[in-house]
Structure formats: C-alpha cells, structure tokens
Amino acid sequence: MKTQSWLAAGVFAAVAAASPLAASPAKAQGALVMYCGVQEEWCRAMSTAFEKETGIKVAMTRKSAGEIYAQLKAESANPRGDIWWGGTGDPHLQAAEEGLTQEYESPANKGLNDWAISQWKAAKQRSIGIYAGALGFGFNTQQIKSKGMAEPKCWADLLDPKLKDDVQVADPNSSGTAYNLLATMVQLMGEDKAFDYLKALHKNVNQYTKSGAAPAKATSLGETAVGIVFIHDAVVFAVQGDPIKPVAPCEGTGYEIGSMSIVKGARNLDNARKFYDWALTPAAQGLAGPAKSYQVPSNKNAPVPPQSPKMSEMKLIDYDFVKYGSSAERTRLLAKWDREVKALPK
C-alpha cells in the first residue's frame, strides 16, 4: 500500500505541476497566431502596433523563414499558425506550391509596387511581397585598406587574387540568400558564364556559411574582408558604426521579395485577413525603419528609411521568381553547383 501511495502521489504531483503549463494556446475570440520571419525588433513592433490598433491579441513567434516553412510542413495536418509574415520569398513560394498557404486578394493590393504583385501572381495569390532587398556585398574597410587594394565595386572585383580566402558567402543548399546569388548570376551572365564565375570565386571563398546573413556579421568583425549578403543586412552593421561598407555591384544584381502568406486551415482566418490588409498599409510598413530594418517597403506610399539602399539607383535584373522559385529548377541548379563548384579542390 505504501508503495502505491508514493507512486500515486508522485503521479499526482507531476500532473498538478504540469497542468498550468498544459493550458492550450489561446483560441479565444480576437486572437491571431503569427509566425514572424524577420528580426525580433521589427516583429515585436508589428505585433504590438496591430494589437493597439485592432484589440486583437497577437501571439507572435520569431523564426527564420526556413524554420517557419519546416514548422508549417510538420503542422500541416493540424495547423497552429494563422499568418506567416516576413522572410525571404522562396520558402513562401515553396509553401504556396505545396498548398500549405491559401489564396487571398487584399483590397490593399492596388497600392503596391509591381514586384510585390508579381510575387502574388507567381504564388497563385497565396503570397504577397511586403518588402524588397537587393543582393550585394559588404567589405571591411580596414581590411581592404591594409591589403592596399581599391575598394571593390563590382562582382568582377571579388575575383582579385588579393582576396584569396577572404570572401565569405552562404551555402546555397542551406541559405536562400546564397541561392539568390546563384540564380542572379545565372540570369545576369547566362548559365555557363555564371558557373565559370562561381568556380573562380570558389578560390577566394574562405567559408560557405550556413546562414545567409552570417557573412555580414563576420565582415563587420573583420573575420573576413568581403561578405556577399543582402545589402540591407550589411547596412544594419554600418549604421551601428562597424567598419563595413555596403556595395551594390556595378554589373547589376538580383533581389529578394520578403513575403506574407495566410496559413491554409488558419483557425483565425478573419483576423489573419485583417492583419494582411493592415500590413500592406503605409503606416504599418513605416514601422521597419525605427526597428532597424532597412528593406524597401512594398507599398508605394510607405516611407523608405533614409539608410535604406536606394533600389532606384541600382541596376536591377528582371528576376524571374516563377522559374527560379520552382522546385525543379532549384534542385537542378543546386545539384550542378554541388557537382561543379563545391566539389572543386581549393
């Protein structure tokens, strides 16, 4: 008897201790579960501003776009999230292709830039552009000076033998940023020349990082001389006063479209649509700058942060998101890059 009462007591204690934490996530009226794919400050600013404006309680989780995609896929039988806001466009397109997200046509669509709408069309109305950022690189001013070379301005400058083992870029297999580079080069130079360029660049690359923005950090710390990143990722460190200078390459460059999608099977669909409409307004998009995010907003009337890279002054390619966002083309290019570039000896 004693034995059993101990056991029972233990079980009850465990159940009692755990029960407050077992409380299910709120699904009360006026709630919204938001998966946020940009940096914390911006996520927080968005969710609190929306709460203040509508009284709808936002439960926000911040993760990288890849993580959110993986979570949506794992949860697809019984979705938990309502809206996926932010993060690079490729995983959004992938989710749209696999039917993890649902169609919506917002009345706010007409105030948006063309690139935002083309993302919406590419995703068959399941995803829309909320911001854009151009691809480029950042260099560490001190390191470049100590090498006695001119400031790099073009993609071609990165092949300089003086930069041997001093360029960092992410691995396209793990990072959307680096895949964007791969696709950009193919569109800019044609496939054969693009791979020649990447093979030559391979000699100067010291590390293919896992995360897309990591080279910006490494450049600002001086761990590498050049990091290939989205320009706004480099701007973040430049604004902090780090010795890093962002560059929009002279030959022209590609860009990402940060996107937003409504989760298929969203439990708070009405609120998700409300958020969707609101997030496309100039006021909501104006929250980026103060939250230290320097992407270019998709609403034509939204204020552009003064530190933002000026997309109008860059040579941008006509990025084909439908073609290069498709599973088939992505798999083919990645396999080719693995075979012809990454496998090369240094």
Added chain:
Amino acid sequence: MRRATQLVLLIGWLGYAVLPWYLPEGMSLTQFGWLSGYPLGKAGSALALALSGEAPWLLPVGVALLAATVFWRSADPGKVARVLVAAGGAGLAVFFLQGFGIVLKGSAAGWATALFGADVAQAGMGGGAFLTVLSLLLLTCHGLAYRGYCRGDLFTTSAIGIVVLLIGLFIFWPVMVILKSALVDQNGHVALSAFSDRFFSATIWGLGCVSGGTSCGVAWNTLILAVLTGVITTLLGLACALLLQRTAMPGKRLMRALTVLPIITPPFVIGLALILLFGRSGFFTGIMADWFGIPRSRWIYGLPGVLLAQVLAFAPIAFLVLIGVVQGISPSLEEASQTLGAGRWQTFSTVTWPLLRPGIANAFLLGFVESMADFGNPLVLGGNFEVLSTKIFFAVVGAAYNQGQAAVLAMVLLAFTLGAFWLQQGWLGGKSYTTVTGKGDAGLPTPLPRRVTWLAGLAVLPWVALTLVIYLVILVGGFVKTMGRDYTPTLEHYRTGFAIDFSRGLFFEGAAWNSFFTTLKVAAISAPLTALIGLLTAYLLTRQKFGGRGTLEFATMLSFAIPGTVLGVAYILAFNVPPIEITGTGLILIIAFVFRNMPVGVRSGIAGLSQIDKSLDEASTTLRARSFTTLWRVVLPLLRPALVAALVYSFVRSMTAVSAVIFLVSAEYNLATAYIVGRVEAGEFGLAIAYSSVLIVVMAAGIGLIQLGVGERKLGRRQVGRHKAVALSGSVSGPISQGAAS
C-alpha cells in the same frame, strides 16, 4: 485484491468518470469557461460521453475497468491475477486502438469509419485519459505480479510497466515517425531507391580529404570529431577527478567551480568568446601578430575550433561522471594491494585503473554522444568542416527542405552512437566493479603516484587557464559597448533585457523577462522528473531481471543519440495531432526535456549502481523490506552523486538546449536560448552575452540549491588526520536517508 490494486482502480475511475477525458482548448486553472457543458461537451468525462453516444468507442475502456472492479473483494489471488491481466490488457488494447484509430476528421482508420461514419473524430487526450491508461497499465502489472513475476513485487512490475509505456510513447514513437520519412521521396511515395541514393551519397561517405584537396564526407568528419572529443574530455575529466579526490592540491574549490562553469553556459557563447579571442581579428591573434609576427589566420574555423569548444563544454560532464566513480572506489582494495607489497604505481595500474573502467567507458560514451549531437559549436565555429548535426538542421530548415535526407543522416548518426554503445558493453564485459559493500571499514584512499599527479596537473592547468580567460571575456562582454572594438563601459545591455519598472508596482519591462520566467519554470519542473525516471530506469536495468531489458536500455539511449533538431521535428510530427496533441503548450517542452535528458540519469545511475554490492539489497530484502523500501532507504542514499548529476544535468540542459526546442517554442512559451539565438543572429552580441551571464548566475544558484538539498553520500570511510574510526557497516544501510531528495 490488495489495497494498492484497489487504489489503482480508484485512480482509473477518477480518470474515466470524473476528469475531462480530452485536453480542452483554452483550459486554465483560473477561468472556468472551458468547463461549460460538463460532464458532456468538450470537457466531458469519458463515462458521460460514452453513455450519451457522443463517443461510444470509449465504452469498452469502461467495461474493462468494470470487469476488474467486480473482483474488488475477491480473496482468491489466482482468479484476481487472471482477471486483472485480462481486463487490463484488453483495456489497454481498446484504449490504444481507439486513440490511434480515431483522430482528426477525415483521417480515421478504416474500421472506425465503418463503425461510426466517415466524419468520426476526436480531440487530443487529456488528464482523464492519462489517469485511465495509467490505471489500466498498473492493473495489468499488478496482475502479473500476483502471478509471480519479479518475485511477486508490485512496485517492480508497476515501475517496469510505466517506464516501458513512457519510453514507448515519447521516444520510440516519435523516432519511428521521423525515420519513416527516410523511406519516402519528396512527393511522399515510398521509394527504396531514394533511400539508397541518399544513404550512399559521397557527401556522407566521401574520402576526399585523404586522396585530394576536397573535404571528407560528413560522416567521417563527425566520427573523427566525436572520438577526439570523447578521448580528450574523458582524460581531462579523469585527471581533474583524481587531482581533486586523491591529492592535496591547492585551489580545489576554484577548480570545482570552474569545471562546472562550462556546463552552465548557454551554447554559442563559448564559440563566440573563442572567436573574440582567437579569430582572425581576435585579441590573442592580434598579440601574436604584433609581437611575434605570426600571420593572422582562420585556424579556429574548422576541426580545431569545434574540438576546442566541445572539449571546453563537455569535459565537465566527464568530470561529473568520474568524480562519483573515483569517490566510490573502496580504498581497502588499494590498501590490500599495498600490504601485499605493491608500489603506488603498481597499485594504481593494477587495482585503481581497472576499477575506473566503467566510469571511463561511461564518460567517453557521454563525450562521444554529446559531440555527435552538439549543434551550437559546429554552427558557430565549423567553417567548412561539416558535421551531421548541422547538416541535418539545414536539411530540415535550409533552402533544400529535404526531410528524407535529414532522416537518412539521422540514421547514420544513430548507427554511430549505438555502435559506440555496443563497443562499450563489450569492453566492460561481465566483470565485477563492485566496491561499495556492507563490509567493514574501507580504509584511507591511497595518494596518487607522483607521475600520475604531474601528468594530470599538466593536462588540467591549460584547460583551467583557458576556461578562466573565456569567462573573463563573457563577464566583460556584457558590460562594454561592443566587445572587441569599443570598450566603453555601459549597463545598456542589461537594461534592455532586464529592466524593472517600479513606478507602477512591479513591472518586468525588459525584453528578456518573458522567456526567462518560462525557461526557469520548465527547467524546474523537468529536472526532478528526469532524475526520477532516469534513476528508476537505471535501477530496473541493473537490479531487476525481466524480459526485454536490453531493448529498454537501447531505447533510453535512442533519444540521446538522436540530434535535438530531429527530435524536435519528430515531436511536432508526432504530437501535433490527436491522440496526443500538445504542441504549442509548455507541456511539450517539459516532455521533450525529460526524455532527452533521461539517458544521463540512466547512465550515471548505472555507473553508480554497478559499484554498490547487491548484498546490500539482499540484506534489505532478507530483512523483509520490499523493493521500493530497499530502493528508497538503501540504494538511493548511496546514489546521491548520481542523483545530483542527473538533477544538475537536466536542470542545466533544460536551460541551455537549443536545437531540440527551436521548433517547439511558441509565442506563449518561448525559451531563453531561442531568444539568445535571435539576438546573436541580429548581431547584438552585447545583449546575448549579458543574458547568458544572467543565465549562468541563475544556473549556478540552482546547482547550489540542488547540492544543498540532496547532500553528499556518507560512505564509511576514514578521513586523513581524523583518528576516529567512523561508521562500520551499519551506517550504510542505517537510517541515513533523511534529507534525500523528495
């Protein structure tokens, strides 16, 4: 029917007839709106739902309980045993059949739709279902005990039943769910060719680093790193344990504290500190370049850096395992050796060293497995040196989105870990390592031979020095503007994270408070549960004989061998849908931690138990104590070092784990580490380091509390300089259990 069995039946009826069967949405203990409609509706009890026809499939479960209850007063043990086994077993069968058969709308099993219509569905199970299944399980176990299994001991059969059920549900099942995906291609069709293509890929097994200039396959990288880490951490841990226990070395306290520091350090921070020190623009690199003209290089990125970080991080774990073993070696054997004329060195090499073997094997195994599962250090310092854990993470979340690939890589990782496990078993063989016995005075510990002392000292010193420097960096990092460039002192990082506003009462304003409190709560709840289940399992594995013991031991290692990321994804896949629907709650975090950290409790428990002579148990049994009493009053007090290790380890791991929980955290239940990773991603090293420092202090306080609460074990050993012969055999089995962990 014994009273214990009657109590179990009552628990069963409580679960079946009174408590809400399902886990209702919006459940809370302060507002009761979710209870509307009770005993029917969403929060209804199984009895009401079954009788009213809302959920008729729950009826057979009640019938099983009823069948057992009919024999409430029966005095015929044979008949009761048969009824309990039959009713309990049948009850469990129908319970799981309906649980897994009837789930979400549209995905019920064939028999269920045939019986109850195509729209049949039910929510995730809750407290009522939990108590009912527990009761059915215990009834079966009691029935088996009545029939004479495990010498007719109710506690033993019940404990085995519970452990098997828990491990089956929370380790085996999720692992099966994820491994199943290794066999399907990207479109979800079963394809064996896809599996073999992935498995025999050159990226896994390539030998480019031997033959040419390219890098080796990720499997080889992982293996080399893990073996190196395992060997070095074991040697360092052993050196440290011997120095602390067997010499009059100065600075023991400082060393003890220092060895604990790395385990209570959140991931990324050691890697970050190493970069700030040894990176190309690092502090030491600068000095070396300026003073000695050694060119700045990136040597830290790759195998050397990851190895360094892992040794710093995991050597303390080896130390914690080995200190218990070194303490436990009975000096009487060494004294006997010396009486027989052996020198110090001969005694050490022929007596002490062989007795250390189980500890060494366990320490190596832990270091090896930890290194394989480690994710933070390779991520920060890996450079182009890829290991399985990071590769798995990016196969799941990266641009390739290849869950099948992740599952295949996870299988390779599992194979390595389990291989190490089998080797260890083979090495230890069937030898006896028992030194804690009930017999008499054990004598004084022999001092270490001089050459061993010197060797150990030489190994430990640089390690201690490096650890000190790293923590200096971490300490300073939180209080200066930008570590490495701008050393202006500031409190800004702490203010951002931990500001408290007193102007309107106590208001926790800082950005970090929310995740901080959740982390604390989850860690405090999961640590004792982990220790309880871990040590109980260790006891069953070493002290009880039952069929399937080997399988059980294998299963406990499984969750440790699986990298956190895979476990995280497996948990979402398995627990996002009924019958167990707990994603997004705090409960899933607790369960993930308990079952991920349990192997440490099991390993340290096994290492500790293999030193305690079975004759102590037998004496207790002979004196008519039941196995629970023996466990509680004889074994547990002697297992205190193992208990401390299990508690400390699981508390700390719950506060520092990243990869296992990155998919499990939600808006309401965010954890400190997930928050810190976000800060590091955003480049805010200052806040990340400040938050980490706070966590270190909190964990240190937690460990202190645990050690205070559990206390040291008292072995009947004399101390040098104390001329009283203390404690004969009586004290070991005597009433020294006071103060044992509650």
